[in-house]
Amino acid sequence: MKRISDHFASVLAYVAGLSLVLMMVHVTLDVVLKYFFKQPIPGTAEVVAAYYMIGTVFLPLAYIEVHNRPIVVELLYDRLPQGLQRPLDVLATILSIAFYAFLAWQSIKIALTALENREYIDGVWKVVVWPSRFLIPLGLLAACAALALRLMTLLTGGKAEHGHAETV
Template sequence: MGKFKQVFNWLEYVFLMGSKFGLFAMMLLVSGDAIGRYFFGKPIVGTYEIVEMYLMVVTIFLSMSYVMKIGGHIRLDVVFDKLPKTLQKRLNFFYYFLTAIWMSFIGYYGFQTTHEAWVENLTESGVVSFPMWLSYIWVPIGAFLLCIRLLIMCVNTLGPKSELKGE
């Protein structure tokens, strides 16, 4: 399992860098669009579509697994922390496993949607026509990454030194 986790951590990091690139590109596009619109009267054509349909999806879905790994998602620990440690471990296992199943469904249906958009050559009908599969592909990638991270966390909760984070 050690080599698998090492490879997965590297893959997760690569996709996190993709998420950061998407956020940086979003910042450049929106800033450039605002500068072009207000100072030169010429906005960047298609900025809204690129940001909304592509870069936001990339930024959110490619970072979900890493955020789970570092324990960055919102948790409500008011009651949970008062429970016995063994019950906490069991509940974490149960929640991680159910969430992994849920994310596998999202990934599966996201993959089907992506494949359908690819085969049918669906495009965004806006100012500029963009292929829709490039927007959809990030959903199954992010969902499957999170699913694997959650399964790793399930295994970690069974160990003697279990923690809430993904390592």
């Protein structure tokens, strides 16, 4: 199960990376065409905001959780005895699952409404955005699955693998 989770999280992270590269190319091309040829790419801002940014932000969440590499603040944790660290790891994982699940639930409702209304942004071009609304719950639910695996590991006596988290 862990291998499948790792693989799925990696695929989502690669898609997020591709989204970032496409965003850079799209925006750069739009700027070049706009300032050198007076022909900007219609709908650039809409596509960037509705697709590229959402993919870049939400799709890699599972990868971050699978590798246990979120940004953390450890004021006291490292100074606590091992006997207290495990329950705190369990509590933090449960709270993270609850937070991601709540956001996923809300974003699924928004995505379904967008699908029902065939949501689009009207500008120079009509940009269909309802499909992008499903990227948010996809990323959040994948993060929930990764955290659920971590929770099972913690509850069965295993140790959560700590990546090289950015510590503040």
